[in-house]
Amino acid sequence: MKLIIGLDGHGSGERALKFGQNLASVTGNCELLIVYVIEWSPFSFQTPEENAERHKRREEEIALAMERVVAPALESLKKAGMNARGMVRHGNVADTLNAVASDEKADQIIVGRASEGGIASRIFGSATANLVMHADVPVTVVA
Amino acid sequence: MKRFNLGAMFALLMGVISTPALAQEAESLDAKVNAIFATITGPFVSLIFAPIPGTSFPWIVMWLVIAATVFTLYFGFVQFRYFKHSIELVKGDYADPNDAGEVSHFQALATALSGTVGLGNIAGVAVAVGIGGPGATFWMILAGLMGMASKFTECTLGVKYRNEYADGTVSGGPMYYISKGFAEKGLPGGKILAVLFAIFCILGALGGGNMFQANQAHAQISGILGDYPGWITGLIFAAVVFAVIVGGVKSIARVTEKVVPFMGILYVAAAVIILAVNYDNIGWAFGQIFEGAFTGLGIAGGFVGALIQGFKRAAFSNEAGVGSAAIAHSAVRTKEPITEGFVSLLEPFIDTVVICTMTALVITISGQLISDPATGNYMLNGNHIATVDGNTGVALTSAAFGSAVSWFPYVLAIAVILFAFSTMISWSYYGLKSWTYLFGEGKTAELVFKLIFCVFVVIGAAANLGPVIDFSDAAIFAMAVVNIIGLYFLMGVVKNEMTSYVERLKSGEIKKFKK
Numbered sequence: 001m002k003l004i005i006g007l008d009g010h011g012s013g014e015r016a017l018k019f020g021q022n023l024a025s026v027t028g029n030c031e032l033l034i035v036y037v038i039e040w041s042p043f044s045f046q047t048p049e050e051n052a053e054r055h056k057r058r059e060e061e062i063a064l065a066m067e068r069v070v071a072p073a074l075e076s077l078k079k080a081g082m083n084a085r086g087m088v089r090h091g092n093v094a095d096t097l098n099a100v101a102s103d104e105k106a107d108q109i110i111v112g113r114a115s116e117g118g119i120a121s122r123i124f125g126s127a128t129a130n131l132v133m134h135a136d137v138p139v140t141v142v143a
Numbered sequence: 144m145k146r147f148n149l150g151a152m153f154a155l156l157m158g159v160i161s162t163p164a165l166a167q168e169a170e171s172l173d174a175k176v177n178a179i180f181a182t183i184t185g186p187f188v189s190l191i192f193a194p195i196p197g198t199s200f201p202w203i204v205m206w207l208v209i210a211a212t213v214f215t216l217y218f219g220f221v222q223f224r225y226f227k228h229s230i231e232l233v234k235g236d237y238a239d240p241n242d243a244g245e246v247s248h249f250q251a252l253a254t255a256l257s258g259t260v261g262l263g264n265i266a267g268v269a270v271a272v273g274i275g276g277p278g279a280t281f282w283m284i285l286a287g288l289m290g291m292a293s294k295f296t297e298c299t300l301g302v303k304y305r306n307e308y309a310d311g312t313v314s315g316g317p318m319y320y321i322s323k324g325f326a327e328k329g330l331p332g333g334k335i336l337a338v339l340f341a342i343f344c345i346l347g348a349l350g351g352g353n354m355f356q357a358n359q360a361h362a363q364i365s366g367i368l369g370d371y372p373g374w375i376t377g378l379i380f381a382a383v384v385f386a387v388i389v390g391g392v393k394s395i396a397r398v399t400e401k402v403v404p405f406m407g408i409l410y411v412a413a414a415v416i417i418l419a420v421n422y423d424n425i426g427w428a429f430g431q432i433f434e435g436a437f438t439g440l441g442i443a444g445g446f447v448g449a450l451i452q453g454f455k456r457a458a459f460s461n462e463a464g465v466g467s468a469a470i471a472h473s474a475v476r477t478k479e480p481i482t483e484g485f486v487s488l489l490e491p492f493i494d495t496v497v498i499c500t501m502t503a504l505v506i507t508i509s510g511q512l513i514s515d516p517a518t519g520n521y522m523l524n525g526n527h528i529a530t531v532d533g534n535t536g537v538a539l540t541s542a543a544f545g546s547a548v549s550w551f552p553y554v555l556a557i558a559v560i561l562f563a564f565s566t567m568i569s570w571s572y573y574g575l576k577s578w579t580y581l582f583g584e585g586k587t588a589e590l591v592f593k594l595i596f597c598v599f600v601v602i603g604a605a606a607n608l609g610p611v612i613d614f615s616d617a618a619i620f621a622m623a624v625v626n627i628i629g630l631y632f633l634m635g636v637v638k639n640e641m642t643s644y645v646e647r648l649k650s651g652e653i654k655k656f657k658k
Contacts, residue, residue, distance in 0.1 A: 042235050042247030045400035048254050048572035050393065051246045051474035056311030058244040090244025099240060 002031045002106040006097045006131075007069050012112025016142045017073055020110045024082055032084040034073050035100050036065045039127075040090040062088045093127035094134065101137050110140045181610035184617075188610075191617040191624075199444065200451050203620045207458045210627045211289035214296050217634055218641065222291035222488050228648075229485040236657045237482070245476035248486045255471035255487065257403050258352075258569030259494050261562040262359050263460035265410075265555065266537035268502040273527050273535050275452025276442040276512070277428065278435025280503040282453025287495030290463030291488040296630050299484030299637045300324065301469030302477065308584070315473025316573070317466035317622070318344075318580045321629040330632060336625050340466065341577035343621040345592075347467075348577070350615015352570020353596060354603025356563040358612070361604040363537070363559045377604030380564070381597045388571050389593045396568060403565045406558040407498065413554070414501035417547040421508045428507045441520025442528060460499055461491035465619060466626035470573045479653075481640040502540055509543035571596050 005020040007013040017034075024030035038061055046054070070086035077084040089096045101109050111128050132139050192201045215222065231237065232248050271279045297317065304323040305315025318337040325333025361376040386392040418425060431440065436453075439445035462468060468490060472483050506512065513529045514521045522529040534542045537559065544551040571593070578592040579585070647653045 038244065040244050042238065042243070043249050045253050045257075045397070045404060046246070046250050047387070047393075047396045047400060047568055048258075048471050048474065049388070049575075050396070051250060051254055051471075052314070052572075053312050054244075054246040054474065055313070055476055059311055061244070091240070096240075096243070 001027050001029070001108075002033065002104060004033050004035055004097065004101050004104065004106045004109045005073075006093070006109060006111040007034060007036045007073060008093075008112060010112070012142065013069075014112075016110050016112040017077075019140070019142045021077060021080060021082060023110070025080070030083065032077055032082055033100070033104060033106065034070050034077075034084060034086040035097060036069050036086075036088045037093045037096045038062075038065060038088065038090045039093055041092065058090065061090075094130035097131055098135050098137075101135070106137060108138045108140060109135060110142060113141045113143050177610055180614070184610060184614040187621075188613045188617040191620050198447070200447075201455070203623065204451070204455050204458050206627065207293070207464045207623055208286055208289065208454055210464050210630065211286065211291075211293045214292035214630070214634065215289050217638070218292055218295065220292075221295055221485075221641070222288065222492075225485050225488075226492075229489050231655070232482050232486050233489065234657075236655045237653065239656060242476060246474050248475060248477075248482065251472050251475040251483060252486050252489060253400070253404060254474075254569070255468045255490055256407075256493060257400060257565040258467065258471055258573070259460065259462050259490065259566075260403075260407055260498060261566040262356070262537070262559060263456070264494065264498045265502060265540050265559060265562075266359070267456055267460055268499045269506060269536050269539040269543075271452040271456035272503050272506050272512070273530065273539055274442070275449040276435045276440050276521055276528060277431040277503065277507040278433075278437070278439060278442070278446065278449035279453035279456065280432045280500060280507070281436030282450045283457045283503065284453075284496050284500055286454045286457030287461060287491050287499070290457060290461050290491040290495065293463040293627075293630070294461070294468055294490055295484040295488040296634055296637050297464065297466055297469040297626065298472040298487035299480050299640060300630070300633055301473040302475060302480035302483045303636065303640065305473040313474055314576055314579065314584070316344075316470035316576055316580075317626045317629060318577060319473075320469070320633060321625070324629070324633045324636060328632070333629075336629060338581065340622055340625040340629075341580045343618045343625065344467070344470075344577035345574050345581075346618035347615055347622055348570040348574025349596065349599045350612060351619045352573065352615075353567055353599050354615065355612050356567050356570075357600045357603035358606075359537075360560045360563040363556045363563075367553070367556055372605070374601055374605040377601035380567075380604060381600040383564070384567055384571065384600055385593075385597045387568060388575075388596065389590065399561060399565050399568065403561050406561055409554065410558055411498060411501050413544060413548060413551055414505050417505050417544065418501075418508060420547060424508050425504075428504055431507055432503075441515070441518070441523070443523060443526040456499065457491075457495045461494040462619075463491050464627050464630070465623045467570075467573050467619075467622070469626075470576050471569065479640075479644055481637070481644045484637065484641075505547075506539060506543040509546045511539060511543050511546065567600065 003020050003024060005016055007017065020032055024032055065088040070088060074084055074086045097109055111131060113128060128141060132141060191203055194200055195202050195205060233252055235247060238247060271283065300320040301315045304320035305313050306319055307313050318341045321340060322333045322337040357377055357380055360380065361373045364376055365371055383395060387396045434440060435449055437446050439449050442448050468487060472487050475483050477483060511530045512521055513531065527535060530539055532542055541552040541555050544555060574596060575589060575592050579588055582588045
């Protein structure tokens, strides 16, 4: 079985991670794929200077997300003896998680619910809601 | 009055309290500077805008139109055959999801557009229609359609020959493709042309891309708030520009970059509504445009007058062949330079064929232009067509929109100010890239240019420096002289890219990612 765990760098993502880990240890022979999506739209507007530096910024964003969010999660999973991989993607959170799930032929997506308060998690909240409504594979939302 | 403002500005800059004597001294100094500057640059300006012997047609406009025609024929009407493909590219249908987070085709197009959509679309068209009559619109659309091929050529080369640095940033534009492309083909003189281009581009950026914009923005603001010293507007604009380009305050740039497209859409939407309300006159307006295009309908210079105005307006507005867009488009991350060429050909279409045409149609349909009911010809007032309130330029556009939607002139004023600001931000980048091409990449070199740019914002808003503006307009078109020579020598490279790409597109090797 292959499980996708969507992280958002907040508490609810941590709980999604725990839930995925438990589910994997119960099921056995499970592959875990940690995905962190950086919210990004190809239809936003930028200055010429931002465009020229975009590639550099993208590399920096990916490195930072890897280091801060994905790597620690992978480490804890590997310590627990899990088969786990991690990736950072840019895009719309719901669309990207779903696209990764189809590409990887995953069986399920696990995400945290959006209840941390604040604008940021509200945005992520609508991502969770969108994912639940449009995903092509089962989605588990962890409280 | 304006001269006094400049004096006051210098006093302020030096931290000295302005006294009448000092201001007067500055005034006469300013007049002297103007006179000396005009004497030195006059021949250059006259050369660039010189008419073709025996006509009143500036040769530089002919140069641009001939280039656009050559590229249109050479690439087999690429702007029509691949129009649909261009839109699919902008929509991201061919974007590899693994490249998400890089500059998209849409972003490169939007950035380049915010540099060209501006005063020209609003005020410039009014000047063209005011002198050339509705018939000028026909020639403007034609030149806009042809210009799409010039943009296609220069933007493909911009991406193909850009510099990519180890830290992941990029620099591109005519100075890079001319020097690298000529070297690759073993042609001499590439470096000289590239340096010339960079010099003209810096001058154009400080003039047409900066002082002219600041000056016109101030004219708009003082038109609403009442007359007040221009250096105040200049300092405010300079502070905001400084915050964006030196301070890296992205939020201001983002707000502008978001509001500008919104303004563009609002402008077109308002035009469409006015046309819809007057739908029974649309047929008549198009009739005027076609008839005027070939007869002139009584305007000064007849149909040639209409043609000159239309061609001129298109060339001035969409900058096709000038090379500025190639700098903006070169940031896109793509394995196929030609795709950026396809995307960029939409730029003259949106700028000229859509937005400029909307302005022209609204002016025509609003009935602001007075015609003689007996002959159907337009009445003349000097070399201008007589208008209801005697308006010309941006005031004519404003009156035309205002005749249908009374509060629209206020929206228009805000749009003009924002367009001016976004044009300044874009040109600051074009100038910067030319500057670093000449003086080397580096934080200090960049900062020097950015500070010079901010100082020119204040000067542009405060002073009425006619000769300087003439010179900077000439510099922008001098860019086209150099750039198009480069394009003629390098268009074979674009052709090879196109042939290879089209083959792979047809064989299905290049596939859509989005269904």
